[in-house]
Amino acid sequence: MLKEILSDLLKQAIAKAQENGKLPIVPLPDIVIERPQKTEHGDYASSISLKLARAIGTNPMAIAKEIAACIPATAEIGAVSVAPPGFINFTLSKTWLACQVDNILKAANSYGNITYGAGKKVQIEFVSVNPTGPLHIGHGRGAILGSALANALSAAGFNVEKEYYVNDAGTQIDTFYRSLWARYQQQFEVKVDVPTDGYVGAYMIDVAKEIIVEQGDRFMKLPEKEAIAALGKIGLEKMIGKIRADLETLRVTFDVWFSEKSLYANGQYATAMKLLRDAGYLTEKEGATWFVSTALGESKDNVVIRSDGTPTYFAADIAYHYNKLVERKFDQVIDIWGADHAGHVSRMKAVLTALGLDPERLDVILGQMVTLRRGGELVKISKRSGEIITLQELVEEVGADACRFFFLCRSADSQMDFDMELAKKQSSDNPVYYVQYAHARISSILKLAKEHGIDYSQGDVSLLCHDPEQNLIRKMITLPEMIEVIAKTLEPHHLTYYAQDLATVFHAFYKDCRVMPSQKSTAPVTDEEMAVTKARLKLVEAAQTVLGRTLNLMGMTAPDKM
RNA sequence: GCGCCCGUAGCUCAGCGGAUAGAGCAUCGGUCUUCGAAACCGGUGGCCGUGGGUUCGAAUCCCACUGGGCGCACCA
DSSP states (O other), X not given: OHHHHHHHHHHHHHHHXXXXXXXXXXXXXXXXXXXXXXXXXXXXXXXXXXXXXXXXXXXXXXXXXXXXXXOOOOSSEEEEEEETTTEEEEXXXXXXXXXXXXXXXXXXXXXXXXXXXXXXXXXXXXXXXXXXXXXXXXXXXXXXXXXXXXXHHHHTTOEEEEEEEEOOSSHHHHHHHHHHHHHHHHTTTOOOOOOTTSOOXXXXXXXXXXXXXXXXXXXXXXXXXXXXXXHHHHHHHHHHHHHHHHHHHTTOOOSEEEESHXXXXXXXXXXXXXXHHHTTOEEEETTEEEEOGGGGTOSSOEEEEOTTSXXXXXXXXXXXXXXXXXXXXXXXXXXXXXXXXXXXXXXXXXXXXXXXXXXXXXXXXXXXXXXXXXXXXXXXXXXXXXXXXXXXXXXXXXXXXXXXXXHHSSXXXXXXXXXXXXXXXXXXXXXXXXXXHHHHHHHHHHXXXXXXXXXXXXXXXXXXXXXXXXXXXXXXXXXXXXXXXXXXXXXXXXXXXXXXXXXXXXXXXXXXXOOSXXXXXXXXXXXXXXXXXXXXXXXXXXXXXXXXXXXXXXXXXXXXXO
16 A cells, blocks of 8 residues: 555665665654645655654754655655655655556456455444334444444455344343233233333334234233243244344345354353353352452442343343354454443453453444434434334435435444435435435446447556546545555544545546547547547546445445436 | 543534644535536635643643533343
């Protein structure tokens, strides 16, 4: 990647300057290559001389000049300059930039892929909502974050597995079973109430009705205990099926649906608990078993096994993470949780330490709360009043593409407003359409070229030397850098900004540079004009590749027409 | 009380140690006889919550304060 090439060049230049006695030998700080905000400062810059100035004790401008003088000429660099207070600025070579168009076309849909991840096994676990109710909009944010991050990490060279942890054990499942049994009986005019702690939502009635359509009243004839278990199991499958279908309409899919129950069946729960006990991190208190998190600097201990002998959610999660890191040997595990689970993070990390694992192997991304609005008006999403807007309703109203873009365009750790009115607008106000429109425009140019039978495969990219063309190429070649940033920070929101920037430079190019020869003109097309057309068609196709890839990473469609 | 996240343009938010702080929307004004005007160009608009500190250099790092959100169960 360019940044590495430049930082290597600087390293060599400094070494050379030191050999020549132009610079004293001092310990080298990290060489950071950054992108200047102002275009007149070039494409890349380094402040290395400002940092060296401290150690050397002379003025940074002089140091910068010495270093710059030792930078050898390379294909990539067009110019090196020094600017106060001591920056070394690099401008990319015009011919090198133009050549990148051919590289992009050659790489096609793999353009942007990098080797940063080195094939490391990464698991991203997200959504993982209890299968006891429908997904709401907050879950949508986690779903999109996870699926886009997975795409980006794959592009960054990681071996990624997406997982949904199904909480199919524990008290909430028992409650779900009893609630469903009540709704089922009600369909047969039995006077029973949904348990007071139960799930009262109308969707439970729908599930009960569905089961009756498929299986009739056969559960009414079973002993109650048996009926609850059998009915519940079917209901649970149906709920999971609904969740899966909801997510699929958002183009969110998983490689593994992992059952919590399986941790008890295969003995891994017991193994994890034994490891903690042997390491001295479990203690009995008030009839329950506690994880002694205070021994690891936490503010309080946590119950792992209740006094009635049942494991808590925390205990299951301990076994689950033991399974991920020890049994399945993921190099890195990323959990995406809602902000309401923030308190769970440090506990979970403490558990890993207690199990003798490196807590750095676990990253937790907390998606902050989402508020819904229509234009200026807040949409209440109170569970109690039953006004809750489900994820399904949101997707139906605004569409999967807009949903994905809007959930993605804010960093996970800031709360977000989701404006349904804006997301639905089919106009320039809406960034979703702005980006997709650029793609459609490109398709339409390429279609026109095809209709005219123009074969541009031999187009000469060195003709692409005008500013609008070069600026477009400049933006395109930062795709790999952007992917690396996401891999390092686990912040997929950069995708949306990149997509908008790319669309902007494309539209600017389109305005300034005509691609196809004018159809209205009566004069015959000259050879020079045709050569430019062919070069620009290559550029346009490359732009489509990069924009399409970006949309693809966001999980959005790249339409040929709108 | 303790912990985590946030406070940047009228609004929604990027930027998270570098050069004159950015985008979209809103607002004001320009641009269609030629590849899609769902587009482009320009103007207005900022004590980057407040106060200290570190640094050659701070919106960015540290401390205190302040406003908002979320946690602090033998719930998940």
